[in-house]
Amino acid sequence: MTETARSTSTDVARRAGVSRATVSYVLNGRSDQSIPEPTRRRVLDAANELGYVPHAASRALRAGRSRLVLLIDADVPWSTNITDAEDALTAVVAATGRSLVVWRRHGPGDLAATLANLEPCVAITLQPLDVADVSLLAGLHIPLVTADLGTPGADSATRVQLEHLAGHGHRRLGYLTTSEPSLQQFAGPRTAGFLAAAAGHGLAAPVVVALQGASAPDVRDVASVLSDWTSRPDPVTAVACFNDLHAAACLAAAASLGLTVPDDLAVIGLDDDDFAPFTSPALTTVRLQPQGLAHHLWALATHLLDEGPEPDPFAPPGRLVERASVHRPPTAPTERKP
Amino acid sequence: MTETARSTSTDVARRAGVSRATVSYVLNGRSDQSIPEPTRRRVLDAANELGYVPHAASRALRAGRSRLVLLIDADVPWSTNITDAEDALTAVVAATGRSLVVWRRHGPGDLAATLANLEPCVAITLQPLDVADVSLLAGLHIPLVTADLGTPGADSATRVQLEHLAGHGHRRLGYLTTSEPSLQQFAGPRTAGFLAAAAGHGLAAPVVVALQGASAPDVRDVASVLSDWTSRPDPVTAVACFNDLHAAACLAAAASLGLTVPDDLAVIGLDDDDFAPFTSPALTTVRLQPQGLAHHLWALATHLLDEGPEPDPFAPPGRLVERASVHRPPTAPTERKP
DNA sequence: GCTCCTTACTTACACGTGACACTAACAAGC
């Protein structure tokens, strides 16, 4: 196999015996141009035989917009839900002929450099950017789609947490969350949603504690919180957590205090991470369904791009995954997945 | 603020009172062109005032190569090590003025579509692609860098696992891995590395079992394996696992069988995932150091691109993270991180 | 005064695509 050059639309035109314009009309399937079937076929065959693929950069230059969609990920710890959301978004975007690529920001100054290399694209972010970044995008005329998860009621998953605990008779609740700045975008609405749901069920306001720690809290810190909560006059009997990692820390802390889960203390997580079946006891948690979020985000994007209709506000629904950390299951705490 | 158009090098030239070529020479810092300081300064000031950023698509068209590096990720479950490797690679690539973007493949046919949208770029993959994909890249003249982790001795992390177990007196070992096809690229070398290290230490060949399961194995399957291993005439006293998720399943299975870890059975993982401190007992594991891998990959890339020197083969080193699943720590099994 | 060399630029092309405007050939209408 010799060193062959990339074939261009000029090569296709020459091989099909037509002009380059005709090639463009055929391959872009324009209906306002009359192209007889034999010619159309000649062009298509030539393109196939040459393995012609339009040059992305050239096309982006001409169109003023590339077919890339940049997902700007914050530098936060991963969870199943984030990768699920990414996968769903990848599929949705691919269905429109575009491609989603993910960029994890590394420092504050990197965004400008990255955009300079991607430029005529579309950007999506799962958490709000600060003012400087937004004006950066505006200066380059890059449309930005933001998942506004901060709207009231946006986090219905915490309602699922609360309803499960309340349904099992727990009246005095604790909420364990994080004080990590980069996670506040998620932590804020979740805490608010949990408190609102508790109020809606006529429960006393849950006690909330936010612990530091870049990805996970320290077990000793959690133990001291639990020790405090369970030794009150009206002891906390159930703890809902910001995510599964916090819940796992909570289980470890309970064990170190000699508390039995779920009898002395119920614990519920959020995310359904891969390790959730393997904690002791196996973690009851709530799984988000990010496929809907992906469709919502892309609807927002098309609204910005092609003037599609503005989509309704959207709250990703949560699905309860019942294991053994809120109440004892009828059988052994091991599980068999489908 | 009015709707202003993107500024181009023509705008900069007009504002500085020079031709577009001069602008290009100044901004690209060409040393073979003589540009007096006052002119240089006028151009730089004009570019700053207009917020000029070169158009990425146009530049890629002209240069025949974009400044994007595409990391092709397989559709495998995440671990701390993969995201660490991505982050390190992002930093290394950014230091060269290029940008790394990540694409998670979703189906077999998607690669062609994605490349058509990115085209004049560079591709990096952490696991080998099949023949069709490689020829696809070749047809589009996209350089491909592959991390060849399958070379002998490439997985030194398993040697760390073995040495820790052997150092604590374990002579009869089990190795628990996965039969999942998409993970074989990692599983194969790891198993081979563990067996080789065991032979090197004069131990009997470890018993190996590969379980199915897309991300994690089923606890009952693991329990039946452990039950078998521990009831032999020469019972297995320590188990090394493919990753931390398998190790967590192993701990849960041991608990369900009434085995005490580490007294009845030692368990060691690989990855140091975020949840590892929270298992019961806290998981002893091995953390890979992917920063070195990132540098190695980029050295391979520059070798392909600019004819830099070919780098030496590289094996990412593993670092032992000692917790409580191989031997009892002197104090309580909770831990405080720095 | 003429050539030769350097300095400080400018003009013009190429990269590959998409699309508007134009045209040659031919049939229909009267």
Next chain:
DNA sequence: GCTTGTTAGTGTCACGTGTAAGTAAGGAGC
């Protein structure tokens, strides 16, 4: 036979950049 309309195309420009080739001005050499 002339206009009008349709069919099946083609010629050419624009997108924004990087750079090779060209050129006008000014001084040195004789």
